Amino acid sequence: MAVLAALAMAGRRGLTQVQLAANLGIAPATMSRLIDLMEPRGVIVRASHPLDRRSKVIELTELGRGRLLAFESERRARWERIFRGVAPDELRLLKAILARIMSNLGGELISDS
Numbered sequence: 001m002a003v004l005a006a007l008a009m010a011g012r013r014g015l016t017q018v019q020l021a022a023n024l025g026i027a028p029a030t031m032s033r034l035i036d037l038m039e040p041r042g043v044i045v046r047a048s049h050p051l052d053r054r055s056k057v058i059e060l061t062e063l064g065r066g067r068l069l070a071f072e073s074e075r076r077a078r079w080e081r082i083f084r085g086v087a088p089d090e091l092r093l094l095k096a097i098l099a100r101i102m103s104n105l106g107g108e109l110i111s112d113s
Contacts, residue, residue, distance in 0.1 A: 003034060004043060004068040007060040014047065014059035043067055 006023045007015060015023065021031035035058060038044045043064030049055035060068070083091065 001068065001071050003038065004060060004064050004071075007044065007058060008065065008068055012059070014057040016049065016055050016057055020058055038064075 002024055003020065006020060010019075017031055017035060018028055020035075021028045024031070026034075035044065035046070039046065043061055045059050045061055046056040047059050049057050086094075
């Protein structure tokens, strides 16, 4: 879904494969494999770059836009269920506590040991 969300944020102009990979923090080769998997499913298309014949622009299709909207709707409903009955001041406190925990971890990975 991150690929679809990044393309949606880019709007109708799309993004090059290199831009998309950079936006998502993944290697261009990995991005290429993802695009190769997603394009046959009809959620994205490769289009000619308007200024560079050697480059392609990755664009979100209407099907991809619909899938992203459905995912966002499901995600929103899930979070509403999770936090049902939690007061706004409790949410602010939770966010502050989680921010402090993340700061204390300083980028460390959490392990079970």
